[in-house]
Structures are given as structure tokens and as C-alpha cells.
Amino acid sequence: MQSTHDETRKVELVIGKILRVGVITSAIVILIGMALYFMNGAGYPTIVKNGQSMIDFPKRFSDIFAGIIAGKSYAVIMLGVFLLILTPVLRVVVSIYAFYKEHDNLYVIITTIVLIILMIAMFLGYRS
Incomplete structure (x- = not known):
């Protein structure tokens, strides 16, 4: 009984370490993205939609990783958000x-x- 405990x-x-490391890692990645933003700007073109200027954010994983390789700040921030969701x-x-x-099969099924x-x-969410 003691070994199970x-x-x-x-x-x-x-689980506690996963949560701590995940949140800290995502926060660091987001802060790096913010620093890149203040140094270089968004790195993505501004589009006009319905009379409003908007930045075209990277939405697909391939766009995010290509943006990270190119040093685009919003791609780095999106990676941080993805890590936070993960x-x-x-x-x-x-x-x-x-x-x-x-051997708690009910909770295995529920989880x-x-x-x-x-x-x-x-x-x-990825498809839309």
C-alpha cells in the first residue's frame, strides 16, 4: 500500500513540475517575443479590413515556425501562447x-x- 502512495x-x-516548467517556459518565450517586437516591430504586414488596419498574425504551425526562423516577434509570441495552451x-x-x-479505470476513461x-x-480551432 505504501508503494502506491x-x-x-x-x-x-x-505534474507540478510540468505545470511550473510549462508556464515559466511560455512566459520566457512570450517575453522574448515582446522584446523582439520593441526592437524590430511586428514583422508582419498590416492589412486593411472593413476600414480598420490589422496585423496579419501567423495562424498555422508552419507560418509560426517560419516566422520564428525569420525572427518575427509575433511568431515568437504565438509560440509562447501555444506552449501555454499545451x-x-x-x-x-x-x-x-x-x-x-x-488501476483506476473509471478515471482513466474520464480523463x-x-x-x-x-x-x-x-x-x-486550428481549422477556423
Whole structure:
């Protein structure tokens, strides 16, 4: 019984580290993007839509990574936002593993459903 408790505690520590590292990493990436913005500007063209000037943000992963390679600030900021969104998704994945190791099948199923819902929402958001 004690080994299960110890393993649960280890998984909780891993989840805590994932959340801390994810938030800190995304904050650092966003701050780097902001510094690039103040030094170089957006790096993306301004478009006029409905009489308003708007910056054409990178929306696809390929655009984001191409923008990062080119040193465009908004692409770096978008990467930071993506990392911030990815952090709780990784927490759900680790939770599925933790529940599996505890042989808690009900919570494995529930958490897997949550992961599927997150993936569908991200896919639908990516498509629009």
C-alpha cells in the first residue's frame, strides 16, 4: 500500500513540475517575443479590413515556425501562447498515466474523454 502512495506522490510532483516548467517556459518565450517586437516591430504586414488596419498574425504551425526562423516577434509570441495552451494538455496526459498505474479505470476513461475533447477543440480551432 505504501508503494502506491509513494508512486502517487511522485506523479503529483511530476505534474507540478510540468505545470511550473510549462508556464515559466511560455512566459520566457512570450517575453522574448515582446522584446523582439520593441526592437524590430511586428514583422508582419498590416492589412486593411472593413476600414480598420490589422496585423496579419501567423495562424498555422508552419507560418509560426517560419516566422520564428525569420525572427518575427509575433511568431515568437504565438509560440509562447501555444506552449501555454499545451501545458494543461500535458497534465491531462500524465494524469491518464497516473490513473492507469493506480488501476483506476473509471478515471482513466474520464480523463481520456477529457483529452479527446481537448484535441477536438484544438483541431476545430486550428481549422477556423
